[in-house]
Amino acid sequence: MITRKRLAAGACGLFVALTAGLLPTNAVAADGPAKEPPKVELVLDVSGSMRATDIDGQSRMAAAKQAFNEVLDAVPDEVRLGIRTLGATYPGDDRALGCKDTKQLYPVGTVNRTEAKTAVATLAPTGWTPIGPALQAAAQDLDGGNATRRIVLITDGEDTCAPLDPCEVARDIAAKGIHLVVDTLGLVPDAKTRAQLTCIAEATGGTYTSVAHTAELSGRVRQLVDRAADPVVTPVATEGAKQCEGAPQLKAGLYSDRETFGEHRWYRVDVRPGQELRASVSIGADRAVNNDYGVILRASTVHGREIVRGSEAGDGRTDVISTGLRYPKAPLDGDASETPETVCLQVSNSFSAGPAVKTAPGMPVELTIDLVDGPDEPSDVASFGLGRGWWLLGLLVLTGLLAGLVWGWISRWRISVWRTN
Amino acid sequence: MRTVRTLTAALLAGAALLAPASAATAAPSPTPSAGQKGEGPTEAGTGFRTATAFRPGQKATAAGSTGDYLYWVLPVDAGQRATVRASVTLPEAASRHGASTWRLDVYDGLRRRQACTYGTQTATAAREAATVELDCVLRTVRSGAEAWSNDPLPGSYYVRLTVAGLPEEDLGLPVRAQVEAGIKEMGGAAAVDAALAEPLVPGIAGASEEQRAARAPEDGWSGGWWSDRWLWTAAGGILGALAGIYGYSLTRGSGRPGRPRAEA
Numbered sequence: 001m002i003t004r005k006r007l008a009a010g011a012c013g014l015f016v017a018l019t020a021g022l023l024p025t026n027a028v029a030a031d032g033p034a035k036e037p038p039k040v041e042l043v044l045d046v047s048g049s050m051r052a053t054d055i056d057g058q059s060r061m062a063a064a065k066q067a068f069n070e071v072l073d074a075v076p077d078e079v080r081l082g083i084r085t086l087g088a089t090y091p092g093d094d095r096a097l098g099c100k101d102t103k104q105l106y107p108v109g110t111v112n113r114t115e116a117k118t119a120v121a122t123l124a125p126t127g128w129t130p131i132g133p134a135l136q137a138a139a140q141d142l143d144g145g146n147a148t149r150r151i152v153l154i155t156d157g158e159d160t161c162a163p164l165d166p167c168e169v170a171r172d173i174a175a176k177g178i179h180l181v182v183d184t185l186g187l188v189p190d191a192k193t194r195a196q197l198t199c200i201a202e203a204t205g206g207t208y209t210s211v212a213h214t215a216e217l218s219g220r221v222r223q224l225v226d227r228a229a230d231p232v233v234t235p236v237a238t239e240g241a242k243q244c245e246g247a248p249q250l251k252a253g254l255y256s257d258r259e260t261f262g263e264h265r266w267y268r269v270d271v272r273p274g275q276e277l278r279a280s281v282s283i284g285a286d287r288a289v290n291n292d293y294g295v296i297l298r299a300s301t302v303h304g305r306e307i308v309r310g311s312e313a314g315d316g317r318t319d320v321i322s323t324g325l326r327y328p329k330a331p332l333d334g335d336a337s338e339t340p341e342t343v344c345l346q347v348s349n350s351f352s353a354g355p356a357v358k359t360a361p362g363m364p365v366e367l368t369i370d371l372v373d374g375p376d377e378p379s380d381v382a383s384f385g386l387g388r389g390w391w392l393l394g395l396l397v398l399t400g401l402l403a404g405l406v407w408g409w410i411s412r413w414r415i416s417v418w419r420t421n
Numbered sequence: 422m423r424t425v426r427t428l429t430a431a432l433l434a435g436a437a438l439l440a441p442a443s444a445a446t447a448a449p450s451p452t453p454s455a456g457q458k459g460e461g462p463t464e465a466g467t468g469f470r471t472a473t474a475f476r477p478g479q480k481a482t483a484a485g486s487t488g489d490y491l492y493w494v495l496p497v498d499a500g501q502r503a504t505v506r507a508s509v510t511l512p513e514a515a516s517r518h519g520a521s522t523w524r525l526d527v528y529d530g531l532r533r534r535q536a537c538t539y540g541t542q543t544a545t546a547a548r549e550a551a552t553v554e555l556d557c558v559l560r561t562v563r564s565g566a567e568a569w570s571n572d573p574l575p576g577s578y579y580v581r582l583t584v585a586g587l588p589e590e591d592l593g594l595p596v597r598a599q600v601e602a603g604i605k606e607m608g609g610a611a612a613v614d615a616a617l618a619e620p621l622v623p624g625i626a627g628a629s630e631e632q633r634a635a636r637a638p639e640d641g642w643s644g645g646w647w648s649d650r651w652l653w654t655a656a657g658g659i660l661g662a663l664a665g666i667y668g669y670s671l672t673r674g675s676g677r678p679g680r681p682r683a684e685a
């Protein structure tokens with residue numbers, strides 16, 4: 001067993017070394033980890049309702065402040081953190097004014113813990129709950145560069161500034177393709193708040209947490225901030241065409257796009273003979289969709305002949321539905337030209353939704369393209385055509401025995417012939 | 422192509438046998454996220470891109486909220502049959518409003534859903550239950566397959582754990598999850614004569630050696646050329662040869678006709 005492992009390790013080591021030397025380095029560019037420091041903005045509700053004392057015997061505001069202090073102490077150094085408040089300044093009854101009440105308490109940047117804590121300490125529960133405008137402003141705060149972005153929204157009530165639906169705002173922000181995720185935390189939430197916050201989280205690929213204790217709040221916010229610090233591959237935004245002709249030419253890498261219900265999107269990939277194309281796609285269910293759904297990823301030639309497809313269907317609660325395909329292009333014999341074949345990739349989905357659900361912007365599509373060396377064509381079902389099992393041993397023993405006997409008889413016959421002569 | 426690759430692998434394997442020290446340096450280093458055997462990562466990803474890597478034999482844990490989609494990724498090599506087990510520690514019964522259904526899904530490196538041959542892939546926890554246990558036994562991974570088949574291939578396997586159904590009020594409550602995977606070597610019975618040039622690991626073409634090692638099994642990818650079929654076939658050859666000698670000796674008889682004359 002140990003020998004086997006060592007063999008495998010040795011062989012693998014060589015293999016890795018060989019391939020690493022041969023690979024083109026520019027292929028990495030598309031999916032290398034983001035170099036810029038990740039940006040996070042904490043958006044805190046400071047509306048009047050935060051006065052309620054129902055979290056571990058203290059007020060929601062006090063719990064939030066305590067959690068913020070703990071989070072600020074533990075922020076990873078590479079994270080650029082900002083704090084924005086909503087409903088912190090205007091205590092009056094004018095809706096128009098109350099719904100504009102969001103301000104940046106601490107700008108997004110390297111955290112000075114003392115300054116940030118002092119700023120948080122000044123907060124007192126005051127006004128309205130303009131979640132939509134706050135999200136828009138927070139997205140603005142995080143704008144620029146190619147960093148991963150995360151908004152952590154902490155609130156205890158639903159948005160009070162209709163008709164601007166914060167969920168629509170969140171989906172629009174996500175549709176900009178700036179890799180922005182909104183995580184929401186509801187403090188002792190009611191049904192409406194929960195629905196709104198889950199909708200916001202779902203629309204941006206974030207998470208929703210319901211909080212009833214201070215420890216839960218600080219633990220979760222810390223986890224979310226840490227998560228932002230994890231290096232992650234950021235996809236390259238692309239836009240698939242309606243047909244293969246004129247579709248964007250993709251290289252190996254990770255891509256993002258949007259696709260509405262029942263839409264088809266096409267992409268093109270060049271595959272050289274002897275290469276294998278690996279493509280996978282996942283479509284996010286970022287809104288309330290009907291219970292049954294599916295996705296097809298189809299590879300076809302430029303003339304429309306289907307080569308291979310990957311398909312998947314599902315039902316019930318899900319974040320994404322995904323499928324993938326492999327297309328090994330056979331190597332050409334002799335000195336045939338190395339011209340690559342253009343493969344058309346078609347992504348289609350069978351999501352549907354009720355009439356109340358908006359179809360635009362489309363659902364997030366994530367497409368990965370890999371081009372690797374082609375596989376070895378099997379010459380037999382079994383590995384190297386080798387045999388296995390007792391039938392094989394029996395047959396070989398029988399054959400050997402018969403061969404020995406025949407050989408023996410022949411040689412005896414020859415000896416007797418020789419002797420008689 | 423395969424012959425060449427196998428020959429180089431065999432040569433290298435020979436070199437590795439002769440010089441164990443050099444083989445140790447060539448072997449991939451452990452993953453950054455997972456340290457010693459047994460203790461795995463303590464976080465989970467939220468999607469295919471952010472899935473947290475762990476290895477069979479390690480215990481990966483994570484804290485999350487009910488409703489989160491928790492993702493992990495583990496390497497499974499050719500000839501192995503993986504069993505993924507998950508256990509969810511539910512929020513306090515007092516804060517819950519009803520039964521919840523949990524689901525464990527496994528996807529391969531191409532994000533294709535993989536079937537569980539058996540196991541409790543979906544389980545419903547009663548309102549007062551403290552934990553839910555889920556498991557999934559995958560099919561045996563083959564070293565290669567036709568492009569049109571959905572056979573499991575060596576590479577990354579994604580594990581997704583989530584709640585599939587619950588009362589709306591219970592969304593967002595804190596849960597703890599734990600995932601581990603066991604590997605059973607299925608031997609040569611599953612050894613097929615096809616091999617991928619690279620395991621099904623997303624982005625492997627442009628990955629650095631370090632990134633490759635992080636996604637590979639502890640001993641690296643086997644390459645799929647070894648199976649106990651070599652032993653069976655070799656043993657068959659030896660037995661056949663022995664049987665041949667025996668058969669030959671039978672025809673000689675006991676008297677050995679040549680010898681008495683030579684002595685005489």
